[in-house]
Amino acid sequence: MLEVLIQKRLDHFELDVSFQAHNEIIVLAGASGAGKTSILQAIAGLAVPDSGTITLNGKIFFDGKKNLLPARFRNIGYLFQDYALFPHMTVERNIHYGIHKQATETTGSIIEQLLKVLGISHLLDKYPHQISGGEKQRVALARALATQPDLLLLDEPLSALDEETRLECQEELLRLHELWKIPFIIVTHSRSEAEKLGDRVLHLKKGLLVNETRGTMKETLGN
Structure with a gap:
């Protein structure tokens, strides 16, 4: 609570x-x-x-x-209004940002689940300027939840x-x-x-x- x-x-x-x-x-x-x-x-x-x-x-x-x-x-996961994605990183690297030091097998399965639920698996090699606003929002959500926030x-x-x-x-x-x-x-x-x-x-x-x-x-x- x-x-x-x-x-x-x-x-x-x-x-x-x-x-x-x-x-x-x-x-x-x-x-x-x-x-x-x-x-x-x-x-x-x-x-x-x-x-x-x-x-x-x-x-x-x-x-x-x-x-x-x-x-x-x-x-805490924080989704900013402008999504704050790193323009020089691919979607995959954006999602994994911040979890490399605490990554576990569970983390990998959670990311797979997020990619499936949000329908962004096909975007992993793209950069933020190559995807739409709705796709950016989904990527930012995946990044915020990939750290398993409370x-x-x-x-x-x-x-x-x-x-x-x-x-x-x-x-x-x-x-x-x-x-x-x-x-x-x-x-x-x-x-x-x-x-x-x-x-x-x-x-x-x-x-x-x-x-x-x-x-x-x-x-x-x-x-």
């Missing part, structure tokens, strides 16, 4: 949020500049809160005092895609979550996307959680 209680002074307001996440999809929704990405960065260790606590499955990431676990030790953070992962590809990738996210059964935290501006993907949708306004709803489409499906 992820437990987040953080305060941080941003440019125009105070970020002050508290929530928990089990093995579910949490969507952070709200206008641009509401503090959504700042929450992801604090959880990932890319930004330091002014006070509060962050723990995952009992492991302390931040306790508001001197304990601050470096990002590389948090075992938590996956996704910052506007589908915003640059056309509508058809976006819908396909939403289905893939739901399928991957069902397979991995770890907390996913997704930032989106799309109301329909939030309702489709989120078990819970946390609505932010100027750094505060002002409302929480359930994803209506998941309610319809009985989840």
Whole structure:
């Protein structure tokens, strides 16, 4: 379980949020500049809160005092909005980046599973500039999950895609979550996307959680 209680002074307001996440999809929704990405960065260790606590499955990431676990030790997958693929590396090398020191037989089978589920086995020899936006998104997802993270953070992962590809990738996210059964935290501006993907949708306004709803489409499906 992820437990987040953080305060941080941003440019125009105070970020002050508290929530928990089990093995579910949490969507952070709200206008641009509401503090959504700042929450992801604090959880990932890319930004330091002014006070509060962050723990995952009992492991302390931040306790508001001197304990601050470096990002590389948090075992978190982070999918950036621009996917952050290395342009000089092939798809295969991008996916394997960051796991060479901890590679096991299990890692190899997990990567094979990801390639199959995401349908990107045929792209391994390609470079990022040779593949489409939807394919880049799938490669970035494979790279984030190949390290077997305990938590996956996704910052506007589908915003640059056309509508058809976006819908396909939403289905893939739901399928991957069902397979991995770890907390996913997704930032989106799309109301329909939030309702489709989120078990819970946390609505932010100027750094505060002002409302929480359930994803209506998941309610319809009985989840």
